[in-house]
Amino acid sequence: MLALRIAWRSFLRHRRRSLITASAVSFGLGLMLASVGIAEDSHYRMIDMGVKLGSGHIVVQGKGYQRDQTLDYLVTKPDEVQKRIVGVPGIRQIAPRVRASGLIRSGDTSSAVLVSGVDPTIEPLVSSIADPKKRKKGDYIRPLAEMPNRNWPADIYIGSELANTLHVGVGDKVVLTVSPKGGGRPESAAFMVRGIFRTGSDELDAMYVEIPIDEAQRLLKIGTSLTQLAIILEDNVTTLQTTAEIKRRLAGMTLETLPWQESMKELYDTIVIDDGGNYVMFAIIFAIVAIGIFNTMLMSVIERTREFGVMMAIGTNKFLMFRIVLAEAFVLALFAAAIGVTLGLGLHYWVSSVGIDIAKWAGEDYQVAGVVFDMKIYSRLTAYIVAKWSVVVGGLVLVSAIYPAYRATRLQPVEAMRHV
Amino acid sequence: MSDVIVHVKNVQKTYKQGSIEVHALRGVTLELARGEFAVLAGSSGSGKTTLLNLVGALDVPTTGEIDVEGRMLSSMTGKDLAELRLRRLGFVFQAYNLIPVLSAYENAEYVMLLQGEPAEKRREKVMKVLESVGLKGMENRRPTELSGGQQQRVAVARAIASEPALVLADEPTANLDSKTGSDLVATMRKLNEEHGITFLISSHDPKVIRHAARVIRLEDGAIVSDERQNGKPAVGYNPVDAATEDSEAWRGGNADGEDYDGD
Numbered sequence: 001m002l003a004l005r006i007a008w009r010s011f012l013r014h015r016r017r018s019l020i021t022a023s024a025v026s027f028g029l030g031l032m033l034a035s036v037g038i039a040e041d042s043h044y045r046m047i048d049m050g051v052k053l054g055s056g057h058i059v060v061q062g063k064g065y066q067r068d069q070t071l072d073y074l075v076t077k078p079d080e081v082q083k084r085i086v087g088v089p090g091i092r093q094i095a096p097r098v099r100a101s102g103l104i105r106s107g108d109t110s111s112a113v114l115v116s117g118v119d120p121t122i123e124p125l126v127s128s129i130a131d132p133k134k135r136k137k138g139d140y141i142r143p144l145a146e147m148p149n150r151n152w153p154a155d156i157y158i159g160s161e162l163a164n165t166l167h168v169g170v171g172d173k174v175v176l177t178v179s180p181k182g183g184g185r186p187e188s189a190a191f192m193v194r195g196i197f198r199t200g201s202d203e204l205d206a207m208y209v210e211i212p213i214d215e216a217q218r219l220l221k222i223g224t225s226l227t228q229l230a231i232i233l234e235d236n237v238t239t240l241q242t243t244a245e246i247k248r249r250l251a252g253m254t255l256e257t258l259p260w261q262e263s264m265k266e267l268y269d270t271i272v273i274d275d276g277g278n279y280v281m282f283a284i285i286f287a288i289v290a291i292g293i294f295n296t297m298l299m300s301v302i303e304r305t306r307e308f309g310v311m312m313a314i315g316t317n318k319f320l321m322f323r324i325v326l327a328e329a330f331v332l333a334l335f336a337a338a339i340g341v342t343l344g345l346g347l348h349y350w351v352s353s354v355g356i357d358i359a360k361w362a363g364e365d366y367q368v369a370g371v372v373f374d375m376k377i378y379s380r381l382t383a384y385i386v387a388k389w390s391v392v393v394g395g396l397v398l399v400s401a402i403y404p405a406y407r408a409t410r411l412q413p414v415e416a417m418r419h420v
Numbered sequence: 421m422s423d424v425i426v427h428v429k430n431v432q433k434t435y436k437q438g439s440i441e442v443h444a445l446r447g448v449t450l451e452l453a454r455g456e457f458a459v460l461a462g463s464s465g466s467g468k469t470t471l472l473n474l475v476g477a478l479d480v481p482t483t484g485e486i487d488v489e490g491r492m493l494s495s496m497t498g499k500d501l502a503e504l505r506l507r508r509l510g511f512v513f514q515a516y517n518l519i520p521v522l523s524a525y526e527n528a529e530y531v532m533l534l535q536g537e538p539a540e541k542r543r544e545k546v547m548k549v550l551e552s553v554g555l556k557g558m559e560n561r562r563p564t565e566l567s568g569g570q571q572q573r574v575a576v577a578r579a580i581a582s583e584p585a586l587v588l589a590d591e592p593t594a595n596l597d598s599k600t601g602s603d604l605v606a607t608m609r610k611l612n613e614e615h616g617i618t619f620l621i622s623s624h625d626p627k628v629i630r631h632a633a634r635v636i637r638l639e640d641g642a643i644v645s646d647e648r649q650n651g652k653p654a655v656g657y658n659p660v661d662a663a664t665e666d667s668e669a670w671r672g673g674n675a676d677g678e679d680y681d682g683d
Contacts, residue, residue, distance in 0.1 A: 002533055314506070314578070315505045315531060316506075320534070
């Protein structure tokens, strides 16, 4: 308490110096929080988009499918899987999917595509592609059971680039050819273009089609098997722990359960590299903060050599001297953290409410790992992130004050008291 | 406890300034009895402050020994010395040397706080001691809000509040005007008489010397006289040429504090 009292008074006594140093630390922390907020939000969006366009937060698929994406590795008992994982906390939706490569043809024009058999009643709840906002024309596909006439061709949902290539529009007929399981003659079927989407991703818009899952299973001759079950969670935070729980529940089945970090490795690596870049920037901010604090505390100790000499002469031991200097750094850190957090949160609220338009720098469509992002950046901060970085910066302030504090303990009272 | 509070035995202190050796003290031997009010007199550079610093365990002699309350300083660790300064010694410095960020009350309380005295006891003592040095009503003022004399009174209050065995005061009146200086010395003398606190004061100020029961004169780092104010020979007197005397010799001297009287 004595150390803190002296520290607080010293802080107030040298107001200008304290404020200048504290503001440097605050500015560093504020900027750091703002940039963490933006990075967190962009990562959140990347993950959200990746999850919605790709294979969910967690994917359950036949063991070996990740390495070799063929029909040799299927989820043969999807009902059993569903039964086992029902009730796992945090799961929002489970989307069954069948994926295979195929060839689409209209008239004389044909194109290679990735065919995705989906459940048309579930997909709009979990996928961005099925999202009406991404739909350029028409409607989303209907389940076979809801077709007005069973003799009509099933619906197909295609990307805008593919529609251009094939010169087709909504209501036109296309023929899809796939290789069924076990080889043999390719299977073809006619489909009616039900809707055209545009995600902004060249890859998806030119090469991806969705058809009703039962039609896909029929063409591929895989019965009720699936290539994957995409699991969408309430919150990405629980991905790894939910993955572990699902793995536990599916033990004994020849399946692989992968979090998005593994199933969408490219996206994950992009985020890790981005984080790495941020940490380099933070290290520079840390260095500036540390040098500032070190300088200020050392100056404070040198300036108060005489005062410290007297304190030691009248019986202050070295440990208390050390604590007095550290306490001053602590007061400085506390003050700076309070201002820094206020500044950081202010920037956070501004960015998250107004958004920063990056279209002029990044171009209209910004893609990472095949995923397209909004051209406006926002900020996302949690109490944990704010607390974590405040503690890191506060800790840095204390660490920077260790040498000055040590120096104070090395003073010889007689010499120190001669100091002017 | 022994009646001799300080034994300085044949102490020399040499400073090196580059290749030149400066002999600040040249074989000083001295005894101080409990309850004395002694003044180290001498001109600037005579070694007064050096001797006070050595007795106060703030510095170490080049040769010789000092013991305070029967404990040999050279055999004590840095921590023990800090503890001795904290619990048994009080210091008053020439340039006030208060802790600038603490109020008069807090400065006076500081040593007791370090000693771990309970709050109630601290409060009682600090109020009493501030009153006794004439600072009642100024408890909350910071050093910058006090005059030089008032600051030095706070320093005295700080030195005596914890009831040390010995107060070492280095030129306490040097920066004060005549009237303030006289008042301060009178205050210290009163504390000595009423509470039996031993004072060893370095000064060349006649006002201080006038109040002293014993005056030890230093010249060029050696004691040249050690006298009671009534003219009796000094206790433990050790002239320059006796610097190398066997320690037995001065031990035989009269170190009692009984045979001096006040001024």
